[in-house]
Amino acid sequence: MTLSLYNTLSRAKEKFVPADPGRVTMYVCGPTVYSYAHIGNARPAVVFDVLVRLLRHQWPNVVFARNITDIDDKINAAAADQGVPIGTITEKFEKIYLDDMEALGVLPPDIDPHATDHIPEMIAMMEKLIADGHAYAAEGHVLFNVPSYAEYGQLSRRDRDEMIAGARVEVAPYKKDPSDFVLWKPSTPDLPGWDSPWGVGRPGWHLECSSMIEKHLGRSIDIHGGGVDLVFPHHENEIAQSTCAHGGDTFVKYWLHNGFVNVDQEKMSKSIGNVLLVHDLLKDAPGEAIRLALLNAHYRQPLDWTDDGLAQAKRMLDRLYGALRGLADLDPAGDTAPDPEFLAALNDDLNTPKALAALFDLSRQANSATDPEEKSRLKGVLLASSNLMGILQQDTEAWFAGGDIDQDGLSADQIDDLIEARNTARAEKNFAEADHIRDELAGQGITLEDGADGTKWRRG
RNA sequence: GGCCCGGUGGGAGAGAGGCUAUCCAGCGGAUUGCAAAUCCGUGUACACCAGUUCGAAUCUGGUCCGGGCCUCCA
Known part of the structure; x- marks a missing residue:
């Protein structure tokens, strides 16, 4: 069975063929740890968790890295606000992020590189880029020179002239070209900084991913994922940096991007006050229901988050767990593979809604079955299938007892x-x-x- | 303005040139001491206008509407 994935680079579904079948590599942009994760942050974590599970099912060795951005202006601002070192902020919120994601059934990545642990690698990459004429130092900054990379714009499909014409920010005077972007910027004494050939400074946003991918996964990787909003500029810039630092080698073969989560038809924003934190949602709903609500729509579609959608996801799980409850006294048949239709749906660019339909079909069969052997088989298939989606793995009675939600009623x-x-x-x-x-x-x-x-x- | 996505039944949400998506809710039936759960059946779908075709919700063109990105953003 072949996996096909929609590649943002080609805007088409493509057959997934890893460069090295013995080592499939995938990188996903992780959180900037300066506050609680919201439901929109959770979507890529959950979606790409399903992809990793699916890849592992079909390839013997999958190396998955998801970074932690622990140096950033928002972190600096939060630290300054509270009068604490940035580490106090980042350690706290990284822990919270990991706990929240665990509650959503997201497996930990194989590697979780931190930006601040890779300053030397970033400096080395910048030196290489400067040596090759793709970057330059100016007034304590290091900038990537966009015109030095002719292919720039291929991922987001925009040309440089348009970008300059549409630029909303005023162009810093030290830029050689208006589209140049910052790799390194100087730090004042009140800001975190690291020694570098260009003085004490801190990394720009895009460079960390390029450096960490190179170090942990290699010069060229199979899959890179993140939210659609990262297509430009973040991923476009990553491509420019890495490709230029690697003599033109392909950086990423498949670019995957998940759609946005809106809340009641509106984009989440602090000014509207509709930012839904995973941490808060978990107080009222089982993590598994939140996970399913996220997987109930195709990952590339925009998702409108509503209370009703969450309630529906919970009802779906009631039905699915109900089928398992009816099989409680049976052992799942050994050596069970996932349901072929279920697997085919996931293999078709992660069609989780369709995969879910296959799960419901299995449930109906299980509810109607009378032969113990058949029921046993269905139980095995149901569990093996749903495990790829990261659902239905907890004890059925625990689910019906209310799962991981705090209960204040009867014991x-x-x-x-x-x-x-x-x-x-x-x-x-x-x-x-x-x-x-x-x-x-x-x-x-x-x-x-x-x-x-x-x-x-x-x-x- | 440029680029890119969408508009499916009461709600969610797949699919896709002719064949039941699925789930939630509703209705009818079976079952049940009564329920619940389950099973069976069931209703008004494919924004609009043209075109291609034996046949289009699915292809083409146009119209209307909504959303995203354009160097903070998952």
């Missing part, structure tokens, strides 16, 4: 006691009492399900 023991009392009443045909207990539980948000093998319950 599981209390519920079980009430169910036992109700079943005693039912055995005595005292249905008035039985219904009374059920109503009482319903008042606490507990729904009961009487089945052949006893009474089960769920919250919400």
Whole structure:
């Protein structure tokens, strides 16, 4: 089965053929750790987590790096604000980011390079670029000279004249060309800085990714991912830097970009006050539901985040876990592969909505099946498939008990006691009492399900 | 202004020249002590206007509407 991916570079779906099948390399732009991650930050993390799972299923050795940007003007501002070193800010929010992503079922990357650990590599790359005439130093800055790279603009499909014409920022006087961008900038004593051949300074935004990719993954990698907004200028600039530093070698074979998350039809912004933090969403919804809400739309489509969408994702999981609940007493058949239709959907440019439909089809089959062997097989297929999407891996009873959300209602023991009392009443045909207990539980948000093998319950 | 995406049934959301997407919600039925869950069935879809075609929601052209990027941004 072949994987095809939509490559932003060609604006077309392409068959994925890694340069080295023995070592598939992928890099995703990670967070700038200066505050809590919002739901828009979570989308690439979740989407590319699915891609990594899929790649691992089909290739023996996948090396996945996701960086942590821990030097940046917003970080500096936050640190100055609170009167603490930047490390205080970045360590705190990196930890929070990782915890939040874990709650969304995002597996940790193989490598998580930090910008501040790669200053020497960045300096080396700048020296190389300067030596080859692609960059120059001016007034404590190092700038990349865009006209030195004829292919500039290929990813975002814009030409230089347009960019200059549309430039919204005034051009710094030390720039040789208006489109030149900063690789390194000088630091004042109140700002974090590192010694360099051009004085004490700090890196510009784009260089870190180029340096870290070169160091950890190689001069040329298979996949580079991130949000669409990074196409220009960030990824365009990465291409320019890396290609020029590497004598024209292909930097990235497949460029992947996820669509934006809007909130109630509007772009998230601090001024509107509609920024939804993953940290806050996790207080009210299971991480798995948030994850599924993100995967319920195709990754390249814009996603409108709503409370209703999240509620729907939870209901979907109820249905899926409900099917697994019906298979609880069976072991999944061993040696199970994911469902072919499910896999085909994911292999078609990560069509998670279609893959989900295959999962529902399996659930329906499982709900109808009577043969234990068939049920066992379906359980195996269901679990193997959903694992590629990073869902349905927790204990079904834990899911129906409310998952990882803090509960302030009845405890599981209390519920079980009430169910036992109700079943005693039912055995005595005292249905008035039985219904009374059920109503009482319903008042606490507990729904009961009487089945052949006893009474089960769920919250919400 | 330049470049690039979209407009699918009550909601979400795939697909794609002729064949049930799927899920949520609704309705009818089966099942149930009553429920819940489940199963079966079911309704008004493809922005608009032309064109290509035996046949278009799917292709082409145009129109309208919405969104994104254009050096802060996932």
